[in-house]
Amino acid sequence: MAFHVGSETGRLRSVLLHRPELSLKRLTPSNARGLLFDDVPWVRRAVEEHEEFEDVLRSQGVRTYLLLDLLRETIGIPEARKHILDAVVDPHWFGPLATDAIRNCFDSMDLGDLASFLIGGITKREMLERMPEPASIAFHSIEPDGFILPPLPNHLFTRDPSCWIYGGVSINTMRMKARMRETVNMEAVYRWHPMFADGYDAPAAGGFHVWNRGTAMAPATLEGGDVLVLGGGAVLVGMSERTQPQAVEMLAQSLFAAGACSRIVALRMPQKRAFMHLDTVMTMVDHGVFTTYAGMGMLASHTVEPGDTEKELKITDHPPRDMYRAIAAALGLDDVKVLTPAQDVFAAEREQWDDGNNVLAVSPGVVVAYERNATSNNHLSANGIDVITIRGSELGRGRGGPRCMSCPIERDA
Numbered sequence: 162m163a164f165h166v167g168s169e170t171g172r173l174r175s176v177l178l179h180r181p182e183l184s185l186k187r188l189t190p191s192n193a194r195g196l197l198f199d200d201v202p203w204v205r206r207a208v209e210e211h212e213e214f215e216d217v218l219r220s221q222g223v224r225t226y227l228l229l230d231l232l233r234e235t236i237g238i239p240e241a242r243k244h245i246l247d248a249v250v251d252p253h254w255f256g257p258l259a260t261d262a263i264r265n266c267f268d269s270m271d272l273g274d275l276a277s278f279l280i281g282g283i284t285k286r287e288m289l290e291r292m293p294e295p296a297s298i299a300f301h302s303i304e305p306d307g308f309i310l311p312p313l314p315n316h317l318f319t320r321d322p323s324c325w326i327y328g329g330v331s332i333n334t335m336r337m338k339a340r341m342r343e344t345v346n347m348e349a350v351y352r353w354h355p356m357f358a359d360g361y362d363a364p365a366a367g368g369f370h371v372w373n374r375g376t377a378m379a380p381a382t383l384e385g386g387d388v389l390v391l392g393g394g395a396v397l398v399g400m401s402e403r404t405q406p407q408a409v410e411m412l413a414q415s416l417f418a419a420g421a422c423s424r425i426v427a428l429r430m431p432q433k434r435a436f437m438h439l440d441t442v443m444t445m446v447d448h449g450v451f452t453t454y455a456g457m458g459m460l461a462s463h464t465v466e467p468g469d470t471e472k473e474l475k476i477t478d479h480p481p482r483d484m485y486r487a488i489a490a491a492l493g494l495d496d497v498k499v500l501t502p503a504q505d506v507f508a509a510e511r512e513q514w515d516d517g518n519n520v521l522a523v524s525p526g527v528v529v530a531y532e533r534n535a536t537s538n539n540h541l542s543a544n545g546i547d548v549i550t551i552r553g554s555e556l557g558r559g560r561g562g563p564r565c566m567s568c569p570i571e572r573d574a
Contacts, residue, residue, distance in 0.1 A: 175571040177323075184312035198560075246264060263309065382405050387439045395422070398425055400428065444522075446528050464490070485497050517531070
C-alpha cells in the first residue's frame with residue numbers, strides 16, 4: 162500500500178478502525194465520566210452498530226484494518242512489546258515493590274490476552290489470577306476490582322491518536338489523561354508492525370514521513386479530530402480544548418520542511434466539551450463543501466505559511482468574519498459552500514451533540530452518517546450529497562461519529 166491521505170473527500174481506500182470490546186464492558190455509571198463517556202453503552206448493540214459501519218465501508222470498496230489485530234501482531238515483536246510495557250509499567254505509578262511482578266505478569270501473557278488488556282484494562286483481581294500478590298503497600302492499597310491498568314474505551318475513535326496528512330502520519334499526544342496510553346499503542350504499531358515498519362520515516366525509500374512522534378511531542382497536544390486535510394497542500398486545524406497552538410506550529414514546521422503542505426488555516430475554537438474537536442462541528446463532504454453546526458458561528462483564524470527559514474513561519478491573522486474566506490483561499494477557491502440546516506436552537510444543539518456534523522466521506526459527495534440526525538442528513542441530501550446512514554445510538558455515547566471512528570491511511574486526493 163502507498164500510505165497517503167490526499168484529501169478529506171477523495172475516494173477512501175483503506176482505514177484503521179477499532180471494534181468495541183472489553184473496554185466498553187468496563188464502563189459503569191461511576192467511572193464513565195472519568196473515561197470521557199457521557200453514558201454507559203449497551204455493549205452488544207454497540208458491537209453490532211460498529212460491525213454495520215465496517216460492512217458499509219467494505220461495501221464501498223474500503224479495506225478495513227482493526228486496531229486490536231494490529232496491536233496483537235505488533236506485540237509479538239519483542240522491541241514493540243518492550244516499548245509499550247516500559248511506558249505502561251512504571252514504578253512511579255505502581256511503586257517499586259510491585260513493578261517487577263506486574264511487568265513479569267504482562268510479559269508471560271499470550272499475545273491475545275495482552276493486547277486485549279492493553280486496550281481493555283485489567284483489574285487487581287484479574288492480575289492475581291495470573292501471579293502471586295507482591296509485598297507492596299501500593300499494590301495492597303488497590304481494591305480487588307480496582308484497575309491496575311484502566312481501560313481505553315476511547316480507542317474506538319481511531320482518528321485522534323494518529324492522523325495521516327498527505328505523505329505521512331502524525332502520532333499525537335493526547336490532552337486527556339484517560340487517553341494518553343493510546344499514543345503509546347500507536348507508536349508501537351507504526352514503528353514495528355510489518356505493515357508499516359519498512360516505510361516508517363523512510364519517504365526517500367518509498368515509505369512515509371512521521372510528522373509527530375507521539376509522546377515526545379508532550380506537553381504540546383494535538384488530536385486528529387481537529388485536523389482536516391483539505392487537499393492541494395492545504396490543511397485546516399481546530400485549536401480546541403484538545404489541540405494546542407504550539408502543536409499547530411510544530412506540525413506546520415514538519416509539513417513545510419518536507420514540502421508536503423503549503424498552507425495551514427488554524428481556527429480558534431471555544432474551549433469546551435461540546436466543541437471538543439473541529440470535526441464535531443464541521444466536516445467536509447465534497448471539494449469545497451462543508452457541513453457545519455449553526456451554533457459554531459464565525460471563528461477567528463490564522464493562516465500559517467512557510468517563513469524565510471525552516472524555523473520561521475509566516476502568520477496572517479483573520480477576524481471571525483473572514484473565516485470561510487481564509488479556508489477558500491487555502492483551497493484556491495473564491496468561496497466555499499457551507500451546508501447548515503435550518504433548525505430551531507434546540508434541534509440544532511441536539512443534533513450537534515449527536516454528531517450530526519461528524520460525517521465520513523467515502524468518495525466525493527458520498528458520506529456515512531448516523532441515521533438519528535435526520536434533519537442534517539436530509540439537508541445534505543437536498544444539496545446533492547449522497548448520505549449512507551448507520552445506527553449509532555450506542556456508539557455515540559462517547560461523543561463521536563463516523564469520522565471520529567475512522568483513521569484513513571490511504572485516500573485519494
